[in-house]
Amino acid sequence: MGDVFKALADPTRRTILDELAERDGQTLFEICARLANHDQLSLTRQGVSQHLAVLEEAGLITTRKEGRYKFHYLDTTPLAAIFERWPITGKGQTP
Amino acid sequence: MGDVFKALADPTRRTILDELAERDGQTLFEICARLANHDQLSLTRQGVSQHLAVLEEAGLITTRKEGRYKFHYLDTTPLAAIFERWPITGKGQTP
DNA sequence: TTGACAGGCAAGTAGTGGCTTGCCTATCGT
DNA sequence: ACGATAGGCAAGCCACTACTTGCCTGTCAA
Numbered sequence: 001m002g003d004v005f006k007a008l009a010d011p012t013r014r015t016i017l018d019e020l021a022e023r024d025g026q027t028l029f030e031i032c033a034r035l036a037n038h039d040q041l042s043l044t045r046q047g048v049s050q051h052l053a054v055l056e057e058a059g060l061i062t063t064r065k066e067g068r069y070k071f072h073y074l075d076t077t078p079l080a081a082i083f084e085r086w087p088i089t090g091k092g093q094t095p
Numbered sequence: 096m097g098d099v100f101k102a103l104a105d106p107t108r109r110t111i112l113d114e115l116a117e118r119d120g121q122t123l124f125e126i127c128a129r130l131a132n133h134d135q136l137s138l139t140r141q142g143v144s145q146h147l148a149v150l151e152e153a154g155l156i157t158t159r160k161e162g163r164y165k166f167h168y169l170d171t172t173p174l175a176a177i178f179e180r181w182p183i184t185g186k187g188q189t190p
Numbered sequence: 191t192t193g194a195c196a197g198g199c200a201a202g203t204a205g206t207g208g209c210t211t212g213c214c215t216a217t218c219g220t
Numbered sequence: 221a222c223g224a225t226a227g228g229c230a231a232g233c234c235a236c237t238a239c240t241t242g243c244c245t246g247t248c249a250a
Contacts, residue, residue: 003104003106005100005103005104005109006104006207008100008103008104008177009098009100009101009103009104009207010207010208012208014100014180017181018180021181027226027227028226028227029225029226029227043208043209043210044209044210044211045226045227046209046210046211046228046229047208047209047210049227049228050208050209051208067216067217067218067226068216068217068218068225068226068227069217069226069227070226070227074181076181076182076183076184077183077184079177079178079181079183080183082103082174082177083174083178085109085113086112086116086169086171086174087171088171088172088174088175089171089172105237105238107238122196122197123196123197124195124196124197138238138239138240139239139240139241140196140197141198141199141239141240141241142238142239142240144197144198145237145238145239146238162196162246162247162248163195163196163197163246163247163248164196164197164247165196165197
C-alpha cells in the first residue's frame with residue numbers, strides 16, 4: 001500500500017480523482033480525453049497511466065479488468081485516515 | 096497560500112503535525128528535541144525550520160511570536176477542504 | 191556589555207518524481 | 221489472419237525538493 005498523501009500531492013492526480021468523481025468507472029483513454037478536453041491538460045497516455053498506478057497503489061482507486069478494457073473506480077475510504085489522525089477543530093486562528 | 100496536499104506529502108512534516116497535536120504551542124527547538132527523542136528522527140534545526148515554513152504556508156500551523164520565542168500551533172481547518180472535494184463513501188471495493 | 195540562546199537567510203548538493211519516447215503484449219472486429 | 225484498439229514495460233531527462241553547511245540577526249541573563 002503506497003502513500004495516500006504523496007498520491008494526493010500532485011495536482012494532475014487530484015484532477016483525475018475529480019474526473020472519476022464526476023463519472024465513475026472510466027477507462028484510461030477516456031480519462032486522457034477528458035483531461036485534454038475540459039481540463040486543458042495535455043500529457044501523454046503514459047503519464048496518465050503512471051498517475052493511475054500511483055492512485056491505485058494508494059488505494060484511492062480500484063480497477064476492474066474486462067476484456068481489453070480496464071475500468072477505474074474512485075474509492076475515497078483511505079481519506080478517512082486523515083481525519084482520524086488529525087481531527088478537525090473549528091477553532092483555528094491564533095487568539 | 097501554499098499547497099495543503101504538498102505540505103502533507105512529506106512524512107517528516109506529518110510527524111511534526113503529530114507532535115503539535117500531542118502538545119500544541121511548541122517552539123522550534125522543542126520540536127527538534129521531540130523529533131530526535133521519541134521519533135528517532137535526526138535532522139538539522141534548519142530542516143525542521145523549513146518544514147515549519149511549508150506547513151505555515153499551507154495554513155496547517157499558525158505562529159505566535161513572543162520575545163525571542165516563536166510558538167507553533169496546529170490548525171486542521173484546511174483539511175476540511177479535502178472532504179468537501181471528495182466526500183467519503185463507505186462503499187469501496189470493486190463488486 | 192558580553193555571551194548564551196532562539197531563530198532566520200541564503201547557497202549548494204544528492205535524490206526523488208513527473209513526463210516523454212520507444213517498443214512490446216493482448217484483445218476485439220472484419 | 222490481419223489490422224486496429226487498449227494498455228503495459230522500461231529507460232532517459234528535467235525539475236523540484238529535502239537536507240546540510242555557514243553565517244547573520246535579534247533577544248535575554250549575568
